[in-house]
Every structure is written in C-alpha cells, then in structure tokens.
Amino acid sequence: MATLQNIRNRGGLLVAIIIGLALVAFILGDILNSGSSLLRPNQMKVAEIDGQSIQYPDFQRQVEEMAEIYKMNTGSTQLDESTWVQIREQAWQSLVREIVMSDIYEDLGLTVTSDELFDMVQGNNLHPIIQQLFRNPQTGQVDKSAVLQFLKSLELNATPQQKAYWLYIEQQxxxxxxxxxxxxxxxxxxxxxxxxxQNSLEAKxxxxxxxxxxxxxxxxPDSAVSVSESELKDYYNKHQDNYKQEESRTIEYVTFDVKATEADDAATLQWIEDxxxxxxxISESEQYVNVNSDVPFEDVYQKKEALSDEIAEFAFNNEVGSVYGPFKEGNTYKLVKIDDMKDLPDSVQARHILINPDVVGGYEAALALADSLKGLIENGASFAALAEQYSEDTGSARQGGDLGWFGKNQMVKPFEDAAFNGQVNQLYTTTTQFGVHLIQPTRKGKEVKQVRLATLARNIEPSTQTYQNVYxxxxxxxxxNQDYKSFTEAIANEKLTKKMATVGENDRLVAGLEDSRPLIRAAYQGDVKEILHNSEGSAIFELGEQFVVAALTKATEEGIASFEEVKPRVELAVKKLNKGKALAQKMKEAATGxxxxxxxxxxxxxxxxxxGLTFNSTSIPAVGMEPAVIGTLSTLSQDEVSSPIIGNNGVYLxxxxxxxxxxxxxxxxxxNRLSQVLGSRAVYQAYEAQKDAVEIEDNRAKFY
Incomplete structure (x- = not known):
C-alpha cells in the first residue's frame, strides 16, 4: 500500500514522539512453556507501579511493539543498542504514565469517546497527526477525500501489520x-x-x-577559622536534605588494552606488499578495492590541487595503471593506483525538477512524470514554468529550477554524474535519496585534467595472537590476585593504572569503556571488597578493545548519607559559613561611610x-548566582550602601x-504572560506530583 508508506515517511517523526502501544506480540519462545522456576512472578518482575506488578514478558512485548513501529517509521530492519535503549525508555515512560494517570482520568470522568475519535480522524476537527499525514504538499491543505480513501482501502486490502500500524496511530x-x-x-x-x-511589571x-x-x-585561609565536632554535627542535622544520595556503586578497575604490536604492523605491511x-x-580496480580494501572505492575525479603534494606529483606524472606505495598514513598502509584520467569541467551550472515519489504514488509514477515533463520541454514547454509548478525543491523552483554554479563533491553522486557528464542543455533523469530529478546542465566551466584514484588500504589491527597475548x-x-587486597597490591607493584568509577543501576556506560553495561550489572550483583564476575563467571570483562578486571569498593544506598560519609563536605560548608561571618564583620568595621x-x-x-540588574535577575555578571545580593538591591535607595551580604561566592557591600x-x-x-508560564510549569509539575505520589519499584536493570 503506497499510501501507508506515504504516511510512515511523512508522519514518522510526529507519531514516534508520542508514547503508546501497537503492533505484533513478542513471544519469548520455549522458555515460556518450560515451567522453569525463572518464570516465578517475583523473579520475572521488571517493575511494580502503584501496587501493580509488571512482568518481564509483558514489558518486553511492549518494547518489541514499539521497536516494530520504529522500524516501520524509519525503514530500518536492524536496531543498534543505543536505539534499543531509547525504545525501552520510551516504553517505560509510557507504561508509568498509563498506570499513574488511568485512575486519575477515571476519577475525573475524562474519556475519549468514539464520536470524538471519528471527528479527529475523518470529521470536521482533524487531529494534527491526521493533518500532517494527509496534507497536500502542493496546496498546503488537508485532503479529506484522501483520508476517506485510505480508510476504505485499509478495510479492503490491508495486511494485519498495516492495520495494526493504523490502530497505533489512533491510540496516539x-x-x-x-x-x-x-x-x-x-x-x-x-x-x-x-x-x-503589577508587581512583576515593576520588578521588570x-x-x-x-x-x-x-x-x-x-x-x-582555612586555617583562619576553626570548627568543632559539635558544630559539624549540628550543621549536618539541620541540613540533611543537602546530603540526600541516590543508590550507586563505586568500582576500581584496571584495563589491559589490545593494541596492534610491531609484529601486527609488519604483517600488515607484508600483506600490502604481497x-x-x-x-x-587487475583491470577491475573498483571491484578489487571493494573486496580487499578497508575503505571502499571512491568514484571521484580530482584536480591536482585537491591532492597532497606527494600523491599529486605521482598521479599527474605517470600513466593510467601505475601504482604508488606502499606508504603509511596514520594507522593504515596504502597503495594508490591511477585508475583513470579525464579532462573535466571544474564546475557546472544546472537546473532541475525534483519529484517526490511519496507525493505522486511511488518511484514508477515519479519516473513516468519525469519522462512526461521531459517530453513537454523537448517540445517547447518552459523548463522554468514546469519547475515552479512541479518541483519539490521549493528553493530552486522559485528560480525556475536553477541551482547556480556548483563544483565537484557538492551534490549527491548520481546527481553530480548527470550534471558533469551530461551535455549542455540536454535533459537527464536520475534517482537519488531525495527522489527523481529531471536535470539540465546549462553551462560548464573550463575543463581541466582530473584523475580518479583507486586506493587499496589495510588498517593496522591487532592480530588474533595479539588478542590472545593480552588476554x-x-x-x-x-x-x-583473587581478592581485593591482592588486587590493589598487584596494581601498585606492577605499576598499573587503577581507575575508579561511580555508576547508577540503570547506567549504560562507564566513561572510557565501550559496551560496559555488563560491568555495571556485575557491580550491582557483587559484594563490597570483592572481585566482580560477568554472567559467565569470569573475572575478565571483554569491553571493546580492552580486557577489564574490576572490584566493588563501595555500595551507596538511596537516602541520607551518614555523617561520617559526608563529614568532609560538612566541614567545608561550616568553614565557609564561619568565613562568611568573619568577612562580614571585617567589612562592617571598614564600612564607615x-x-x-x-x-x-x-x-x-x-x-x-x-x-541592568532587576529583581528578576539571578546572577551578577562575572561572579555567578547571588540571589541574596539581588534580593537586597530592592531594599536600597539610590547611593545607599548595604550592610555586608553573605552570598554564595563571597561577602558583599x-x-x-x-x-x-x-x-x-x-x-x-x-x-497573560505569567498565566501562560504558570500553566506550562503546572502541567509538568502536576504529572510529576501524581507520579511522586505512587510507589515505583524499577527492576529493569536486572534484565537489561
């Protein structure tokens, strides 16, 4: 169904950002029927929200449903890990909102009736999503007949997947x-x-x-003020909210980095020489490079000035087929072959008409329209007038399709080839990721000699033997070193670099370590002062190009940190407080006029x-946040000097x-402005307050 594809392409972004459900069920497989003890509710509980237990299979099914929607919107077939993380988070937020707000909506009598939905989908008050999907790009108007036609076709010949996608849209x-x-x-x-x-206006x-x-x-200096233990404890007891802490784990670790050795370097050089x-x-340089090189063949002609001095000297003083190298560039050995040489213009002026397949019903229809327009122009019709009428590139359409002058590598490859290789004033049709183009080169710059190089590159990478040696x-x-004591002693004795990280249960990465989620999960499953082990029981974590050995050094639980844990912070705060009092006294004695x-x-x-400071200001330029100073200003008359003000960054007169x-x-x-600001803030805070009012137990970290 071409129309459904149009909807995905044109509505994907708008639909994707609204959280919801849809599509096909995810089946865990044989494990669901195995009777395994792993399926006991407590062991499979991914969350509990307001007393409602959420089982892993149910949550994973929602994740998979959203993943399918994402694939349909983007045309993807595979998702990388970062995308899966985003989708799982989207599914989580959707689930939390649904459970938190469902009873609220019911208590308030809030519903969306079938008549309302009909009106928003095909009635007189179309929802913005429907408007986005069915707006005619030529007129800017919503085509209601297209909506009705689509819904009719959905009933007659849509696949179950397509119907489910539409249900997803309706749910959003x-x-x-x-x-x-x-x-x-x-x-x-x-x-x-x-x-x-009125008060706000006066302040502004x-x-x-x-x-x-x-x-x-x-x-x-710190030595100028003294603090007693009782002062510290008194301050801590009065300011415990300042010492709230999230649950976290602190680890120490060493890395054994897998790097290419001199032997790997020599082996790479030997391969490229061979x-x-x-x-x-070889005659087919492009195919050879694409099969054997670590970088693909580039079908690009370059002027002498675009190349390095060394390569330019070789390329423009040798015959086609000549090979230069091997030479080392960064972490790569290369051979460069002169694949072709041509006299080509260094720039082209061209005009085009861009046809969007999604608008006209697919690529076949777009190609057919381009062919029709080509025939009209060849028979005397105005290219400029047709461009203004049909081109989806509205910027150039206003100029009759004219793109002006452009050089090499400024356009996508198929477009560039047609413009540079085509004859002036002839018409050419080509396809790019933007659609179908009808192109007419109108002028060409001076022709200069240009070369196409085939580069065979081989990166210097660690060999299997190198991996084995580092492992x-x-x-x-x-x-x-199988205990924490020997672990720390060995690091010192072997002069290894010990690193430290503090991570949360749902963190995905340890800074500097690739794909380090397994290490974080291990930190929450291990014991303090013990070596960590991965899911296979090994104390060696293979993370990217590193082998990592780690130990758990501290487990911090959510709540108020103990006095002993935060004593250094408390001492800094009390010293700052006492300094403020002393500096304020010093200022007071000096302020005699x-x-x-x-x-x-x-x-x-x-x-x-x-x-230019007002009561609404929050900071002093070049100093920082100083609300006490700003607040005091409103109490002063002109030319009046304040009393000493103890602020965040010092004491002020x-x-x-x-x-x-x-x-x-x-x-x-x-x-009106204040009401708008207040309303926007209240909408967010109202949901957050409802969410804070329920108990949420989040166990996702045990499963992902």
Missing part, C-alpha cells in the same frame, strides 16, 4: 487527546492576579546599576560595576548608583 491520538483534557483542567484551575502582574521595569565590593571566601603486483595488473596477561593477573573606593582601599579590595525605570505599563499582557 486518543492518548494525546485525554492528556490535553487533563492539562486544560490543570490550567483552568490557575489564575494570576492583577496585583501579581526597574533596572539598577550598582557598584560592589566582594571579599571572596578564598581570600581567607598484493601490489596483483593490484597493478593471557589479564588471565594471569586474575589468577594471581558611603564612598566605596575608600572602603575598598581599607579592605585591600576593588570596586566593581554591574549594570553593594551600592545602587542609578535606577532606570521602564515604560511598560501593560498589566493585562503581563498577566
């Missing part, structure tokens, strides 16, 4: 609609008063230019300026030099 429309109803209820419950708007209108003296905390004669004699080193290290220059001189400090009053008096506009 329903979910978006009921969320909108809830959000509107939240917004309607909020109101910004006239007084609030009054801009202050100030001078200030700052004594930074680092200006006083094939040089064969490469020189043997890691294996020896593990066998000799309103002349900041005199006060600054006595404090061995300097006077700084900050302009502030003086308002001048005040500029703005002229914005539109209270209604400000009231």
């Amino acid at each position: 429309i329903k979910e978006e609609r009921i969320q909108t109803k809830y959000n509107n209820l939240v917004r309607q419950g909020l109101y910004t008063t006239t007084a609030e708007a 209108n009054q801009q202050m230019n100030i001078q200030y003296i700052r004594l930074p905390y680092i200006s006083m 094939v040089k004669d064969e490469f020189a004699s 043997a080193q890691a294996s020896r290290f593990v066998s000799e 309103t002349d900041l220059e005199t006060i600054a001189e006595s404090l061995d400090a300097e006077v700084n300026d900050a302009n 502030v003086k308002v030099v001048s005040v500029i009053n703005g002229t914005d008096q539109d209270v209604q506009a400000e009231q």
Whole structure:
C-alpha cells in the first residue's frame, strides 16, 4: 500500500514522539512453556507501579511493539543498542504514565469517546497527526477525500501489520487527546492576579546599576577559622536534605588494552606488499578495492590541487595503471593506483525538477512524470514554468529550477554524474535519496585534467595472537590476585593504572569503556571488597578493545548519607559559613561611610560595576548566582550602601548608583504572560506530583 508508506515517511517523526502501544506480540519462545522456576512472578518482575506488578514478558512485548513501529517509521530492519535503549525508555515512560494517570482520568470522568475519535480522524476537527499525514504538499491543505480513501482501502486490502500500524496511530491520538483534557483542567484551575502582574511589571521595569565590593571566601585561609565536632554535627542535622544520595556503586578497575604490536604492523605491511603486483595488473580496480580494501572505492575525479603534494606529483606524472606505495598514513598502509584520467569541467551550472515519489504514488509514477515533463520541454514547454509548478525543491523552483554554479563533491553522486557528464542543455533523469530529478546542465566551466584514484588500504589491527597475548596477561593477573587486597597490591607493584568509577543501576556506560553495561550489572550483583564476575563467571570483562578486571569498593544506598560519609563536605560548608561571618564583620568595621573606593582601599579590595540588574535577575555578571545580593538591591535607595551580604561566592557591600525605570505599563499582557508560564510549569509539575505520589519499584536493570 503506497499510501501507508506515504504516511510512515511523512508522519514518522510526529507519531514516534508520542508514547503508546501497537503492533505484533513478542513471544519469548520455549522458555515460556518450560515451567522453569525463572518464570516465578517475583523473579520475572521488571517493575511494580502503584501496587501493580509488571512482568518481564509483558514489558518486553511492549518494547518489541514499539521497536516494530520504529522500524516501520524509519525503514530500518536492524536496531543498534543505543536505539534499543531509547525504545525501552520510551516504553517505560509510557507504561508509568498509563498506570499513574488511568485512575486519575477515571476519577475525573475524562474519556475519549468514539464520536470524538471519528471527528479527529475523518470529521470536521482533524487531529494534527491526521493533518500532517494527509496534507497536500502542493496546496498546503488537508485532503479529506484522501483520508476517506485510505480508510476504505485499509478495510479492503490491508495486511494485519498495516492495520495494526493504523490502530497505533489512533491510540496516539486518543492518548494525546485525554492528556490535553487533563492539562486544560490543570490550567483552568490557575489564575494570576492583577496585583501579581503589577508587581512583576515593576520588578521588570526597574533596572539598577550598582557598584560592589566582594571579599571572596578564598581570600581567607582555612586555617583562619576553626570548627568543632559539635558544630559539624549540628550543621549536618539541620541540613540533611543537602546530603540526600541516590543508590550507586563505586568500582576500581584496571584495563589491559589490545593494541596492534610491531609484529601486527609488519604483517600488515607484508600483506600490502604481497598484493601490489596483483593490484597493478587487475583491470577491475573498483571491484578489487571493494573486496580487499578497508575503505571502499571512491568514484571521484580530482584536480591536482585537491591532492597532497606527494600523491599529486605521482598521479599527474605517470600513466593510467601505475601504482604508488606502499606508504603509511596514520594507522593504515596504502597503495594508490591511477585508475583513470579525464579532462573535466571544474564546475557546472544546472537546473532541475525534483519529484517526490511519496507525493505522486511511488518511484514508477515519479519516473513516468519525469519522462512526461521531459517530453513537454523537448517540445517547447518552459523548463522554468514546469519547475515552479512541479518541483519539490521549493528553493530552486522559485528560480525556475536553477541551482547556480556548483563544483565537484557538492551534490549527491548520481546527481553530480548527470550534471558533469551530461551535455549542455540536454535533459537527464536520475534517482537519488531525495527522489527523481529531471536535470539540465546549462553551462560548464573550463575543463581541466582530473584523475580518479583507486586506493587499496589495510588498517593496522591487532592480530588474533595479539588478542590472545593480552588476554593471557589479564588471565594471569586474575589468577594471581583473587581478592581485593591482592588486587590493589598487584596494581601498585606492577605499576598499573587503577581507575575508579561511580555508576547508577540503570547506567549504560562507564566513561572510557565501550559496551560496559555488563560491568555495571556485575557491580550491582557483587559484594563490597570483592572481585566482580560477568554472567559467565569470569573475572575478565571483554569491553571493546580492552580486557577489564574490576572490584566493588563501595555500595551507596538511596537516602541520607551518614555523617561520617559526608563529614568532609560538612566541614567545608561550616568553614565557609564561619568565613562568611568573619568577612562580614571585617567589612562592617571598614564600612564607615558611603564612598566605596575608600572602603575598598581599607579592605585591600576593588570596586566593581554591574549594570541592568532587576529583581528578576539571578546572577551578577562575572561572579555567578547571588540571589541574596539581588534580593537586597530592592531594599536600597539610590547611593545607599548595604550592610555586608553573605552570598554564595563571597561577602558583599553593594551600592545602587542609578535606577532606570521602564515604560511598560501593560498589566493585562503581563498577566497573560505569567498565566501562560504558570500553566506550562503546572502541567509538568502536576504529572510529576501524581507520579511522586505512587510507589515505583524499577527492576529493569536486572534484565537489561
């Protein structure tokens, strides 16, 4: 069904970002019928949300359904791991929202009726998704007849997969609609008063230019203040919210890196030397390179100036078939062969008409339309007029299809070939990823000699023997150091580099280690001060080009960190507090008048300026966040010097030099602005509050 393909291509992005369900079921296979104890509910529980247990097979089925939708939207057949991670997260967020909000919607009496859905899909109030899918690109209008025709064809000859895809779209429309109803209820419950708007205007209108003296905390050495144990504990008890911590694991590890050796380098050089004669004699250079080289053949002609001096000297002073090398470039040995030489223009001016197959019903229809337009032009019709009428490249269409002058490697390859190799004023049809093009070269630049090179490249990579040797080193290290004490001693004795990382249960990567999810899972399954093991029981983790041996050094649980754990942080905070008091006293004693220059001189400090500050400001330029200072400004009269202000980055004396009053008096506009901001924030916070009100046990890390 070409129309369904059009919908996927044109609506994929819009549909994909709305969370939902769809499509085919995922079957776990024989294990579901095996009666294995692994299938006991507690062992297969991937989550519990508001008392509702979510089993792994059910969640995985939703993940697979979303994956199928993603493949259909993008045309993909295989998904990489990062995409799977995103899809699993999307499925999780969708599941959480569904469970958290379903009872809320029911209690409020919020539903989406069949009549509403009909109206949004084919009635008078089409949903934005439907508008996106069925908008005529030529007119910009939604074609309702196309909607009806599509739905009719869906009933008569659609596959089960296509029908399921459409049900998915309808489900997204329903979910978006009921969320909108809830959000509107939240917004309607909020109101910004006239007084609030007036106060906001006054705060925005009054801009202050100030001078200030700052004594930074680092200006006083730590030794100048003392703290007692009782002060520390008292501060900790009063500020425990500052020491909340998430669950985490801390690991120490060493890596045994697999790198190419001198022997690997020599073997790579030997291989490329051995094939040089064969490469020189072969007639089909493109096929040979594509089969044997680590980089594909490039069907590109280049001017002398585009090449390195060394290669240019060879290429433009030898015959076709000549071979240069081997030579080493970075981590690669190369042979370069002169494959062809031509006199070609260095630039071309051309015009084109781009036809989008998705708009006209597929590539066959697009090619047929291009052929018809070609016939019209050859019989005297205006290329420019037809381009303006039919071309999907709206930018060039306004110029009669003219693309102006362009050089080599500026266009996609098929288009470039037609433009550079075609004759001036002749018409050529070619296909690219953008659609079908009817191309007419109109002018060509000066022809210059250009060369096409065939490059045979072989990367210097670790051999199997190198892998085995490095693995043997890691294996020896593990066998000799099977507990944490010997692990740390061996690292020091062998002068290895010990690295450390702190990870969360759902983290995917340890910085610097490829595909390190297995190591993170092991950290949550291991014991503190023990060597970690992978799912196969080995203490060696193969992560990319590294073998890793690790130990768990700390397990941090969610909650308030103990006093002993955070004592260094508490001590820093109390010292900063005491410094603030001491610096404030020092400032107070020096502030005997309103002349900041005199006060600054006595404090061995300097006077700084900050302009355009309002009550809505949050920071001082070049200093940082200082809400206490900003708040104090509104209480000062012009030329008044403040008392010492203990801030985030130091202690301040502030003086308002001048005040500029703005002229914005539109209270209604400000009231509307504040209501809009408040409504947007409340919609997000309302859902977060509902989510925080339920208990969510997330066990995904045990399965992924």
